[in-house]
Amino acid sequence: xxxxxxxxxxxxxSVIHANTSVNPFRSVPVTVKTYENETVLLPxxxxxTESKIRVRWYKDSTLLGDSMDAHHxxxxxxRMHTNYSLQLxxxxxxDTADYTCEVIRPEPMGSIRQTHSIEVQYSPTVxxxxxxxxxxxxxxxxxxxxxxxxxxxxxxxxxxxxxETMALLEHRSRIKFRAEHRLLAGVYECIVNNGVGDPVRxxxxxxxxxxxxxxxxxxxxxxxxxxxxxxxxTVEFAAPPARTxxxxxxxxxxxxxxxxxMVQDNVHQLIFRTVRKSDLGNYTFRAENQLGMADLQxxxxxxxxxxxxxxxxxxxxxxxxxxxxxxxxxxxSTILEYNLWIRPYYGRLSTTEPDxxxxxxxxxxxxxxxxxxxxxxxxxxxxxxTVRGLTPSTVYETIVTSRNRFGWSKPSAVxxxxxxxxxxxxxxxxxxxxxxxxILEELEPEVHNISQAxxxxxxxxxxSSCERExxxxxxxxxxxxxxxx
Ligand SMILES: *[C@@H]1O[C@H](CO)[C@@H](O)[C@H](O)[C@H]1NC(C)=O
Ligand SMILES: *[C@@H]1O[C@H](CO)[C@@H](O)[C@H](O)[C@H]1NC(C)=O
Ligand SMILES: *[C@@H]1O[C@H](CO)[C@@H](O)[C@H](O)[C@H]1NC(C)=O
Ligand SMILES: *[C@@H]1O[C@H](CO)[C@@H](O)[C@H](O)[C@H]1NC(C)=O
Ligand SMILES: *[C@@H]1O[C@H](CO)[C@@H](O)[C@H](O)[C@H]1NC(C)=O
Numbered sequence: 001x002x003x004x005x006x007x008x009x010x011x012x013x014s015v016i017h018a019n020t021s022v023n024p025f026r027s028v029p030v031t032v033k034t035y036e037n038e039t040v041l042l043p044x045x046x047x048x049t050e051s052k053i054r055v056r057w058y059k060d061s062t063l064l065g066d067s068m069d070a071h072h073x074x075x076x077x078x079r080m081h082t083n084y085s086l087q088l089x090x091x092x093x094x095d096t097a098d099y100t101c102e103v104i105r106p107e108p109m110g111s112i113r114q115t116h117s118i119e120v121q122y123s124p125t126v127x128x129x130x131x132x133x134x135x136x137x138x139x140x141x142x143x144x145x146x147x148x149x150x151x152x153x154x155x156x157x158x159x160x161x162x163x164e165t166m167a168l169l170e171h172r173s174r175i176k177f178r179a180e181h182r183l184l185a186g187v188y189e190c191i192v193n194n195g196v197g198d199p200v201r202x203x204x205x206x207x208x209x210x211x212x213x214x215x216x217x218x219x220x221x222x223x224x225x226x227x228x229x230x231x232x233x234t235v236e237f238a239a240p241p242a243r244t245x246x247x248x249x250x251x252x253x254x255x256x257x258x259x260x261x262m263v264q265d266n267v268h269q270l271i272f273r274t275v276r277k278s279d280l281g282n283y284t285f286r287a288e289n290q291l292g293m294a295d296l297q298x299x300x301x302x303x304x305x306x307x308x309x310x311x312x313x314x315x316x317x318x319x320x321x322x323x324x325x326x327x328x329x330x331x332x333s334t335i336l337e338y339n340l341w342i343r344p345y346y347g348r349l350s351t352t353e354p355d356x357x358x359x360x361x362x363x364x365x366x367x368x369x370x371x372x373x374x375x376x377x378x379x380x381x382x383x384x385x386t387v388r389g390l391t392p393s394t395v396y397e398t399i400v401t402s403r404n405r406f407g408w409s410k411p412s413a414v415x416x417x418x419x420x421x422x423x424x425x426x427x428x429x430x431x432x433x434x435x436x437x438x439i440l441e442e443l444e445p446e447v448h449n450i451s452q453a454x455x456x457x458x459x460x461x462x463x464s465s466c467e468r469e470x471x472x473x474x475x476x477x478x479x480x481x482x483x484x485x
Contacts, residue, residue: 024103024112031117038091042116044084044101054104055084059097091120096152123197124151126190128204129174137179138291139210146174147190147202155194162186179208182237211292212238214285219298220410222305223275224332231270231298233285242287246270249282272300280406302406304331304381307338309400309415315384320392320422325400327412328382333404335373335381341366342387345395345416366399373402392422 027043034040044055057064057080065074067084074080077089088095100115129146137143149155156171168175177184185208193199213236223229235242246253246261246268253270255261259279262269272279283298307329317324329335343366371385381402390396395418402409 025114027114029114029116031119033119033121034091035121036091036093038120039087039089040091040118042086042088042099042101042118044086044103044114046103046112055080056102056104057086058100058102064099088118091118093120093122093152096120120152121194121196122150122152124149124155124192124194124200126150126192126200126202128190128202130204133202133204134207135204136207136209139179139182139208141179142176143179143184143206143208144174144176145188145204145206147192149173149190149192151192151194151196153194153196155192158191158193160189160191163189179206182208182210182213182239184208185239207239209239209291210237212236212242212287212289212294214287214294214296216285216296216298219296220305221298221300222303222330222332223272223280223300224302225275225277227275227332229272229275229279229300231283231285231300233268233287233296233298235266235268235287238287238289240289240291242289242293244268244285244287247284247286253283270298275300302333302404304329304333304335304402304404304409306410307400307402307412309398309412310382311415316417317386318418318420320420321390322386322388323390323396323417323419324384324386325398325415325417326382326384327400328380329400329402329409330380331378331402331404331409333406334375334377335383336403336405337373338371338383338385338403339401339408340369340371340385340387341399341401341411342369342396343367343398344391345397373404390419392419394419 024047026045026047030042032040032042042057044057046053053067055067063072064078064086065080066072067080079087079089081087084101086099086101096119098115098117100113102111102113104111127148129144129148135143135145147157149157157173158171159166159168159175173190175188179185185206187203187205189201189203191199191201215234215236216232217234218232221229221231231246233244235244244263253259253261258273260271260273262271268285270283270285280300280302283300285296285298287294307327310326310328312326315324315326325340327338329338369385369387371383374381374383387396387398395416397414397416399411399414401411
């Protein structure tokens with residue numbers, strides 16, 4: 001006995017056709033979306049006035065039953081009523097199909113067909129590939145993960161990585177990629193949805209093994225005798241976990257009450273409680289695992305930190321022939337002197353053709369100006385200096401270095417500044433220069449070579465641009481040499 005609520009009646013709609021005589025069906029094709037264990041009744045009604053007819057039902061292209069052939073037994077759970085409706089009970093996944101009713105009429109009318117569809121809907125289920133939801137590969141190997149989804153209608157699969165939606169072109173169930181970078185590691189989650197019930201989710205954790213990656217905020221650590229100082233290295237990444245050590249001149253650092261190592265989260269510190277003169281020098285932090293190692297070079301030094309120019313419209317006074325510069329430097333010891341290096345900037349006005357710009361690289365070498373230090377103890381020292389004898393309407397670049405009793409600091413970032421237009425001098429495009437305010441240019445960041453697993457402190461040489469020129473000259477000669485051959 002089928003309970004009424006479980007029967008899905010497919011109502012017969014009398015559709016008014018412009019040419020009913022051609023289409024004798026009084027039922028319309030339907031697509032029934034239903035659920036497991038439900039019952040469906042598919043109609044096959046033709047005009048009552050038709051003479052005695054014969055009806056056959058097909059599931060896809062397989063004959064299910066024939067009204068004139070009682071020997072052809074209908075499958076289990078399927079019945080054909082006297083009004084030719086087909087009833088399917090206790091629906092299951094295998095019943096999702098097209099059902100065609102064929103009405104066979106006497107000649108010359110021939111047979112006509114009408115097709116209905118049943119879709120037994122199932123909420124989605126998902127199984128991850130691999131099933132345990134965990135993948136560990138070495139860098140460079142392939143990752144192949146997926147979410148096998150079932151459900152009717154066919155579910156769509158969306159992916160998230162570490163909680164962020166992945167912009168994939170299709171709703172693919174499988175993801176394959178080369179573990180080219182450790183940042184490709186993470187939690188990959190698939191969200192499977194077909195509109196039936198709630199979406200289901202499952203996730204796969206991808207681990208990529210690689211050599212350690214280390215970094216530091218400060219590799220050049222300024223200090224003075226008697227102060228506390230700390231070298232700090234961060235292990236950004238290490239899978240499998242890394243062994244770590246501090247070295248000085250190739251030998252492990254001896255720790256005691258005064259020199260201690262500290263590890264907190266991924267930050268490894270070498271702490272000098274009270275710095276002695278003998279502590280000043282070069283240190284190396286090393287992190288190593290089966291796949292490689294990474295070194296960080298540190299320098300514990302008494303020499304001043306890198307100075308920085310201050311850009312300040314009140315102090316940076318410009319005249320046609322002078323410019324006032326302002327800078328600051330950290331040093332625990334008195335600054336004995338500064339060296340201010342200055343030269344006209346590339347793109348300056350040509351000296352040979354007064355009305356033209358030159359695009360030649362500056363031939364001028366840096367001019368050095370010695371600026372006396374101050375007598376203060378610091379740690380912050382500031383200096384103001386007015387450079388005189390400059391050319392009007394000219395852009396200059398400048399660098400400053402500082403010296404205390406431990407030695408010279410590394411050069412500052414480059415500052416660009418411009419002099420005012422000069423009276424009586426014809427300047428073709430005054431606007432170009434008068435609009436220039438001093439610009440600070442950052443030094444190149446320190447390069448941490450991951451692939452080589454070796455990190456060296458990069459020293460910005462003052463001669464670097466000269467070296468570049470030399471290099472380009474060498475390259476040009478090489479090119480000429482090659483073309484001659
Ligand atoms: C009416 O009949 C013509 C020709 O038999 C057919 O092309 C057309 O689609 C039919 N129109 C309708 C609404 O069934
Ligand atoms: C359908 O019937 C079977 C057997 O009685 C039962 O296990 C299953 O949970 C039913 N499905 C639904 C959707 O009610
Ligand atoms: C066709 O027969 C079935 C079974 O008797 C019945 O449930 C259904 O309502 C009938 N359809 C029409 C339109 O009479
Ligand atoms: C420290 O390293 C620098 C190069 O980074 C080198 O020039 C210097 O001589 C080293 N100092 C000592 C004390 O080894
Ligand atoms: C990093 O190391 C690789 C491999 O040794 C090398 O090819 C590359 O030039 C290095 N890059 C830098 C910036 O030093």
